[in-house]
Amino acid sequence: MKSRECESMRLLISAYMDGELSPQEEEQLHKHLAQCAQCRNLLSEYQRLRDQLRYLPSSPEPPPQLRQHVWRRTVQRELAPRAKRGPRGLFLRPSFSTAAFSVAVLVVLALVLTIGYQRALPPAVAGSSPQNGQVWPIYQPIEITFNKPMDHRSVIAHLRIAPAAERERLPVSWRGTTLVIGADQEQQVSLLPDTVYTVAVLAGAQDQWGHPLGKDWVVTFRTTRVIAGQQTPVPTPSQATPKLSPTATPERAQVEPTEPPIPTPTPSPSPTIAAEPNQPAHPSPVPATTPRPAPTVTPSPPPAPTPTPASTPEIASTPEPSPTPTPALSPSPTPEPTVSPLPTTPEPIPVTGAFAQVYWGNATVQQKLGRPLEYAYTVSATEMGFQRGLMIERFDRLAIYVLVSDGTWFPIADTWAPETWPTAQEVEPNLWSPGGSFGAAWREQALQPTLGYAIEPEAYLMAQGARIQAFENGLLLLSERGFVYMLLENGTWEQFPAAGNLSNPSSGSAGAGSSLEATPVPQP
Amino acid sequence: MDGSAALSAAEELWWVTRAKEGDQAAFEAIFQRYERPIYQFIYRMMGNAEDASDLTQECFIRAYRALPQTSDDLNVSAWLHRIAANACLDVLRRRKRIRWLPWEGHGQSELHLNGHLEDPEREAIRNETQALVQSVLSQMNPRHRLALILREYEGLSCEEIGEIMGLSRSAVKSVLFRAREEFRRMYRMMEETAPP
Numbered sequence: 001m002k003s004r005e006c007e008s009m010r011l012l013i014s015a016y017m018d019g020e021l022s023p024q025e026e027e028q029l030h031k032h033l034a035q036c037a038q039c040r041n042l043l044s045e046y047q048r049l050r051d052q053l054r055y056l057p058s059s060p061e062p063p064p065q066l067r068q069h070v071w072r073r074t075v076q077r078e079l080a081p082r083a084k085r086g087p088r089g090l091f092l093r094p095s096f097s098t099a100a101f102s103v104a105v106l107v108v109l110a111l112v113l114t115i116g117y118q119r120a121l122p123p124a125v126a127g128s129s130p131q132n133g134q135v136w137p138i139y140q141p142i143e144i145t146f147n148k149p150m151d152h153r154s155v156i157a158h159l160r161i162a163p164a165a166e167r168e169r170l171p172v173s174w175r176g177t178t179l180v181i182g183a184d185q186e187q188q189v190s191l192l193p194d195t196v197y198t199v200a201v202l203a204g205a206q207d208q209w210g211h212p213l214g215k216d217w218v219v220t221f222r223t224t225r226v227i228a229g230q231q232t233p234v235p236t237p238s239q240a241t242p243k244l245s246p247t248a249t250p251e252r253a254q255v256e257p258t259e260p261p262i263p264t265p266t267p268s269p270s271p272t273i274a275a276e277p278n279q280p281a282h283p284s285p286v287p288a289t290t291p292r293p294a295p296t297v298t299p300s301p302p303p304a305p306t307p308t309p310a311s312t313p314e315i316a317s318t319p320e321p322s323p324t325p326t327p328a329l330s331p332s333p334t335p336e337p338t339v340s341p342l343p344t345t346p347e348p349i350p351v352t353g354a355f356a357q358v359y360w361g362n363a364t365v366q367q368k369l370g371r372p373l374e375y376a377y378t379v380s381a382t383e384m385g386f387q388r389g390l391m392i393e394r395f396d397r398l399a400i401y402v403l404v405s406d407g408t409w410f411p412i413a414d415t416w417a418p419e420t421w422p423t424a425q426e427v428e429p430n431l432w433s434p435g436g437s438f439g440a441a442w443r444e445q446a447l448q449p450t451l452g453y454a455i456e457p458e459a460y461l462m463a464q465g466a467r468i469q470a471f472e473n474g475l476l477l478l479s480e481r482g483f484v485y486m487l488l489e490n491g492t493w494e495q496f497p498a499a500g501n502l503s504n505p506s507s508g509s510a511g512a513g514s515s516l517e518a519t520p521v522p523q524p
Numbered sequence: 525m526d527g528s529a530a531l532s533a534a535e536e537l538w539w540v541t542r543a544k545e546g547d548q549a550a551f552e553a554i555f556q557r558y559e560r561p562i563y564q565f566i567y568r569m570m571g572n573a574e575d576a577s578d579l580t581q582e583c584f585i586r587a588y589r590a591l592p593q594t595s596d597d598l599n600v601s602a603w604l605h606r607i608a609a610n611a612c613l614d615v616l617r618r619r620k621r622i623r624w625l626p627w628e629g630h631g632q633s634e635l636h637l638n639g640h641l642e643d644p645e646r647e648a649i650r651n652e653t654q655a656l657v658q659s660v661l662s663q664m665n666p667r668h669r670l671a672l673i674l675r676e677y678e679g680l681s682c683e684e685i686g687e688i689m690g691l692s693r694s695a696v697k698s699v700l701f702r703a704r705e706e707f708r709r710m711y712r713m714m715e716e717t718a719p720p
Contacts, residue, residue, distance in 0.1 A: 010705070
């Protein structure tokens with residue numbers, strides 16, 4: 001009798017361990033336990049069992065490569081070109097039957113036609129991951145898939161990445177017709193967190209048969225905010241959803257820094273992770289922190305009145321006279337149409353080299369910049385990339401241009417002083433609190449919320465200097481790292497991937513053979 | 525069942541909705557939240573890092589594919605644990621207890637309950653007990669083992685376990701009872717046969 005009762009009590013004892021008894025059952029169990037040593041032993045045995053299980057050594061942490069493996073087999077596989085699967089299915093087992101032979105002939109014919117078609121097909125970017133405006137995980141390489149086999153060297157030579165420092169850090173490889181940025185056979189490198197990237201393949205990139213892409217292809221996206229296992233950001237609907245066509249239209253050939261997703265306070269579902277003020281909206285073109293308004297676009301030395309020969313404009317020590325007075329510092333929102341010739345200039349000032357592609361290749365740019373005021377010249381300059389923008393210092397004026405990825409820019413003075421010169425400190429992998437004059441300005445102006453951290457420990461010294469040309473409403477600046485920046489007096493800026501050999505100092509100038517001095521600002 | 529990065533229920537739903545629409549960053553957020561707990565749960569089930577890594581991958585790949593078909597009020601944790609549990613049970617069933625990989629002794633040296641070094645004799649006894657417990661666990665019926673791990677390690681209620689295992693609450697109580705009995709019986713047996 002007792003053992004039968006004990007039998008039924010065992011289930012109750014187990015349920016008691018789990019807090020699953022009703023008050024009546026619990027009372028019934030307690031009564032039984034009070035008089036049954038065997039069941040009391042069972043209860044203590046169950047409790048010992050629980051302790052033993054709970055005090056087992058802790059489980060290890062997941063291996064770091066797990067994340068990449070999962071991504072490779074999920075998102076990446078989905079995006080992978082289907083080309084691999086296609087041809088494999090086409091190869092037939094050898095057979096001597098007539099039917100099989102016919103099929104084989106058809107297949108060969110189809111292949112020949114396909115190759116012929118492929119050869120004739122104009123090259124284009126068929127798709128990319130990420131797409132424009134997307135928020136992208138830092139662990140995921142960037143992939144650009146072309147519609148046909150490309151000349152790898154040509155594409156890589158015409159590849160531009162902003163922040164420019166990333167071009168050297170990120171490995172580049174090919175998988176079929178897909179260009180993979182951030183991984184190769186040996187390694188995978190994470191992208192920088194919370195960083196606005198622009199990747200461009202210039203129009204000159206060629207397919208295997210020498211046909212050029214014909215137009216620049218550009219994608220701009222932002223990375224997630226994952227740092228050392230911290231939280232990922234919640235993209236705002238407008239950031240996460242844009243599904244722009246990955247193939248760039250001619251209008252998209254320019255890199256518009258106003259386009260990348262700017263974190264705005266995210267709507268309700270994610271209050272904890274989206275409200276960081278990392279992109280303070282600048283209410284005016286020149287923010288309050290700016291010690292100086294936008295600089296004048298004329299060079300420091302006044303241009304000489306004599307016109308110069310067109311063949312060697314930048315060497316000429318006598319640039320065109322500036323018919324218009326030095327542009328006012330106030331914004332000039334309605335520049336005059338560029339079609340009308342300068343009334344007092346006998347010869348139009350040329351815009352050549354890398355600047356020509358930007359200026360003459362884009363009517364909007366012409367309209368925004370207005371007419372050129374002087375010849376391009378070179379200044380000593382350094383550059384430093386940040387998570388959300390960059391700083392460029394031109395030493396001829398000791399001015400630092402702060403270019404924020406929300407499309408605004410402002411100048412600040414170089415406040416360098418030996419005693420305040422900070423040294424760079426790595427705060428996260430590949431992220432630094434900057435040193436040097438940029439670091440001093442970054443601290444003094446409290447630019448961390450705006451720009452984020454530096455993505456390189458030291459400023460990049462432009463060995464050939466930065467090429468600058470002033471216009472009515474702003475200036476063009478060519479960085480050696482492969483971008484032309486258009487800085488407008490209304491406080492906005494845009495960047496354009498620069499084509500051509502950037503180590504050639506005449507980029508942005510007219511004469512191909514004209515060399516540039518370290519600081520050949522046009523001298524009177 | 526708590527993971528590394530806390531997400532509120534509302535945030536989680538937001539991520540799920542985004543991920544279902546194909547937002548890869550949202551899937552990453554879910555992965556990031558559950559990678560660690562799922563890996564550790566699978567490690568407990570399988571007893572070695574190799575299986576844990578393989579099956580965690582498998583779990584998230586299955587989840588990625590199944591995500592578009594899930595309901596809007598998805599309980600992500602229970603769902604992922606269910607996928608992980610099924611992946612483990614599949615493997616365990618296939619192996620049919622023929623070849624059990626030995627449990628790894630990971631983290632044994634970390635386990636000093638009072639925060640100070642114990643004397644070698646006590647440590648040896650504790651290590652022996654842990655080895656015995658692990659050995660028993662690894663030889664139990666996989667479903668019993670699953671129920672016990674969900675209850676004792678993950679701290680889930682019978683209702684939650686039922687959601688993962690596809691059982692009613694009373695069936696879970698019954699499985700837990702049988703699991704405890706099996707554990708107790710095997711532990712006793714192995715304790716008796718263990719060399720002194």
